[in-house]
Amino acid sequence: MPGNTLNTTVYPKGSLETLSQLEVQQLSEVGSGRTYRLFRQCALAILNTGVQIDNAKTILEAHADFDVRIHQQDRGVCLEMINAPGDAFVDGEMIASTREMLFSALRDIVYSDSDAGRPRTIPDNSQGITEYVFHLLRNARTLRPGVEPNMVVCWGGHSINQAEYKYSKKVGHELGLRGLDICTGCGPGVMKGPMKGATIAHAKQRITEGRYLGLSEPGIIAAEAPNPIVNELVIMPDIEKRLEAFVRVGHGIIIFPGGVGTAEEFLYLLGILLHPDNADLPFPVILTGPVGAAAYLEQIHEFVAATLGAEAQARYQVIIDDPSAVARAMNQGLQKVKEFRREQRDAFHFNWRLKIASEFQLPFDPTHANMASLQLSTSLPKHELAANLRRAFSGIVTGNVKDRGIRMIEQHGPYQIRGEQSIMEPLDALLQAFVAQQRMKLPSGMAYEPCYQVVS
Structure with missing residues (x-):
């Protein structure tokens, strides 16, 4: 069963601080469908860091009233969290590592589901898939x-x-x-x-x-x-x-x-x-x-x-x-x-x-x-x-x-x-x-x- 929950607004740190107007528009339009459901599921998991449950069905059912909404700002996006698990916060402030990972998840999910992240045709050959993996990692700034x-x-x-x-x-x-x-x-x-x-x-x-x-x-x-x-x-x-x-x-x-x-x-x-x-x-x-x-x-x-x-x-x-x-x-x-x-x-x-x-x-x-x-x-x-x-x-x-x-x-x-x-x-x-x-x-x-x- 979930413990204390709260409502709050969270701004990017670690990812997505600098976005084009088109990218902000694409993110703010993610309010329904597969991409939104995927991000909500991942966001809920990140907010439950430290909880000793490894059953996705149990976590989703325990927090059925959790919601996250993506809003457009002048220079980026922010997330409105509704009934977010209280363990992700200290004195009402989201833990820094949790906030970073939350926006990393948004970055990766939206990129891989967008025209920028997905090739015109999903590659079905070895080299094409490897190129796709490379681009995903490069977008995440993983490659040094x-x-x-x-x-x-x-x-x-x-x-x-x-x-x-x-x-x-x-x-x-x-x-x-x-x-x-x-x-x-x-x-x-x-x-x-x-x-x-x-x-x-x-x-x-x-x-x-x-x-x-x-x-x-x-x-x-x-x-x-x-x-x-x-x-x-x-x-x-x-x-x-x-x-x-x-x-x-x-x-x-x-x-x-x-x-x-x-x-x-x-x-x-x-x-x-x-x-x-x-x-x-x-x-x-x-x-x-x-x-x-x-x-x-x-x-x-x-x-x-x-x-x-x-x-x-x-x-x-x-x-x-x-x-x-x-x-x-x-x-x-x-x-x-x-x-x-x-x-x-x-x-x-x-x-x-x-x-x-x-x-x-x-x-x-x-x-x-x-x-x-x-x-x-x-x-x-x-x-x-x-x-x-x-x-x-x-x-x-x-x-x-x-x-x-x-x-x-x-x-x-x-x-x-x-x-x-x-x-x-x-x-x-x-x-x-x-x-x-x-x-x-x-x-x-x-x-x-x-x-x-x-x-x-």
């Missing part, structure tokens, strides 16, 4: 030409135990001591821990312009509000463009313990790195966690071996319970990235040379029919099998936390995932382990109700 590789992406669970959270903070601290910046999915748990550790380390090293980049998408941000450490928020149009943004702006990736969402991200990354065109491209990847997560890390490692083989395992390191070793290994990997890009005359700020096949870029609609028709066969090339496994996990994430997915499961029952027994058995074992370890249990205290059935 000339800065040497130092952006470390951290993936992991939003609902993890304290030991795993503290470990992610220690790793972030070690990264920060080495002057590295952090990019995460911007929510709680592992998406917050490395950023928090890095802020302390940056302060120790007197680094005043540390970057804490959060990349989200509308369906995720509605369930996982950004953590307040994020100082750059970018909302991509869908999960596939969000994942591409991670690997285009990140120079290396650390994967912490998590659940289905983390497995989806890991499979997406492995599928890209297994493409023959990327065989010689340096991209440091480290799978890590505290000693208490050793069983989880081993299960993931064994699942990769059983489904994608030793070639996939060779694309990452596993380091258990050693934050400084993780940071040193990542730093060494980034040096190789820097040398490679200099030799190839490739940009530091955007990984143009990385080949991403269209099956990793085109949005996957996790309907019951599409989930049931996924090809999970050892006859497929490894990178294509990884793409379909990623789609299976993406559907489970949708059924777990996204409003539309939750409603589809309520209406039609669990998804059915079919494939060869040699793939389905390790997949089923991994998913059951996630449930047993409470890696798919929502923080509401209710027991997890599986949104899927594995059929071999």
Whole structure:
């Protein structure tokens, strides 16, 4: 249930301070339809930062009377907030980080839905989609030409135990001591821990312009509000463009313990790195966690071996319970990235040379029919099998936390995932382990109700 609410007017800070008259007109006309509903949903999630609910349907229903109206001013826009959650304010003033993220969301959603942000025809080829991702990131002022590789992406669970959270903070601290910046999915748990550790380390090293980049998408941000450490928020149009943004702006990736969402991200990354065109491209990847997560890390490692083989395992390191070793290994990997890009005359700020096949870029609609028709066969090339496994996990994430997915499961029952027994058995074992370890249990205290059935 929502707590205190209030009505207020908020002005831009961090984004949208300088607009053309046409842009102001376009924004002020956003009062109905898909774009408005999307922004209202994202705005409500941002205003609920810190609330321990990761179910979009629950948040939307709890704040059914919340509204946001966009008004034109002489030199920009302002937002009128009606029945806004009181936790986003201090003595009637909106918290600065919340205000920045609120207008970042408006910037990204309106840009991607406008003629400026959307190509005349939505690209359906690999190069066109990559160009689209580039333009979205450039509009958000995320790309910093000339800065040497130092952006470390951290993936992991939003609902993890304290030991795993503290470990992610220690790793972030070690990264920060080495002057590295952090990019995460911007929510709680592992998406917050490395950023928090890095802020302390940056302060120790007197680094005043540390970057804490959060990349989200509308369906995720509605369930996982950004953590307040994020100082750059970018909302991509869908999960596939969000994942591409991670690997285009990140120079290396650390994967912490998590659940289905983390497995989806890991499979997406492995599928890209297994493409023959990327065989010689340096991209440091480290799978890590505290000693208490050793069983989880081993299960993931064994699942990769059983489904994608030793070639996939060779694309990452596993380091258990050693934050400084993780940071040193990542730093060494980034040096190789820097040398490679200099030799190839490739940009530091955007990984143009990385080949991403269209099956990793085109949005996957996790309907019951599409989930049931996924090809999970050892006859497929490894990178294509990884793409379909990623789609299976993406559907489970949708059924777990996204409003539309939750409603589809309520209406039609669990998804059915079919494939060869040699793939389905390790997949089923991994998913059951996630449930047993409470890696798919929502923080509401209710027991997890599986949104899927594995059929071999």
